[in-house]
Amino acid sequence: MADLDIMDRARAAVTDRVELPGMSLMDHLGELRKRLLHSVAYLAVGFIVAYIFHVRLVSFIQKPLVNIGLTMTMTHPTDALNLFLKTSVVCGAILASPFILYQVWLFISPGMYANEKRYVWPFMSATVGLFLAGAWFGYRYVLPGAMVILIQDFGKNFTHMITIEDYTSFFLAVILGLGVTFELPVVIFFLALFGIVDAKFLLKHIRYAILAIFLIAAVICPTPDPIGMCLFASPMLVLYMLGVGVAFLVHPARRKAKETTAA
Template identity: 70%
Template sequence: MADVIERAREAVSERADLPGMSLMDHLDELRKRLIRAVIFLVLGMAIAYAFHDKLYGLVQKPLTDLHLQLNFTHPTDGLNLSLKTALYGGAILASPFILYQVWLFIAPGLYQNEKKYVWPFMAATVGLFLLGAWFGYRWVLPEGLKVLIFGFGKNLNPIITIEDYTSFFLAVILGLGACFELPIVIFFLALFGIVDAKFLWKNVRYAIMIIFVIAAVICPTPDPFGMVLFASPMLALYFVSILVAYMVHPKRREAKSKAA
């Protein structure tokens, strides 16, 4: 931990020569990016609301494939369902534009040669999230429902409400989508020189332990198979992250430029 903190301090000091911005300039820039991000989100919600019935048909499909129906316990559940579907669907639609605003906010703190990563960053961020969401939708969610409903609840009568199922669905999809962003997090940590491939490889056993703890927390089923199913892609992504850290770490880029 001390090594990581020291590297972070060195990374900050190395960027002291970049063009500075006052606190008010930073706040003004943040306000501008937030406003534009909200506008994109609202536009995405409007588009998603126009197709909210089809969108929720996709959300409900893992349950209907098991010949189960949803129930509601409050008169406003149907309205809340439409609004939530529009919100999350709109957020996914607007995510490339929102991420671009994030990039524009942090761009002044990057060197010119580092700004070339904007399009790979956006493509990788959106792509990895969608890959994680698809993995959860295609494999984890259906198998989790089977185990929980027809396994542990085989002697019970399932009454699944809209609120409970939606929360369960989002926990799986968003949880795995976020976990698949690990290479992006490592990318930035390595880009700023905070971690490198050697550090990540040296601490791989601790990473494996942390990954299995995270998998146990976000896994919707209590069985070991479900935890392994969650942890396996995260382990693979961790080793991909080691390669990413090796490629973008400042020391490697400097050595490469000297060799050229």
């Protein structure tokens, strides 16, 4: 009976390997071109959809500034047009990101085993969900707090002229910075999946991880006070511990041990 189980597992491994098609360099380049064209098409559709709502999107972006009684100031005739285009491009890219990620997955999936392909939907859901969570956290808590501290507190004795270029750059730095930062569990997932790190390694070096997280928080935090830095660092620490749990579940050694126990 045990011999039959071993033969079944060996047959499954062979089947997995057969599923990996051999592709020449030109085939890879052709596939890459196809995925890039599809990604550009999705990005163009996202841009068009976002531009249809560009007035509402700009109002949404400007709301943290309006809440303290200010609006953006034009310093060049093309500032408004550039704002509409930049807003539409960024929002269009966010709208198209699930489809673009799927194209990335389609490009790399031929080189993966069948048991590894089951991660496609968790990967896409986690990547998009964590980015949106980081962006929402920045918009809901960090930006309003930064506007109050930087403008109403530190800048209360000065005349305020917040230009379109300066505000949008600041807005994108906070939103995109936190969105990317929230992808930490996804990065740890892939590092653990390929056996580069494991949960034990991450816990053993947690003091260095905490130091790195606070250094990153100090760099991307828009306010100079320690409270703002802690506000940035706190979710990153939670995400790091979440990544430890993910690393424990997906590390190859644990998966192998589970398969051996099941056998």
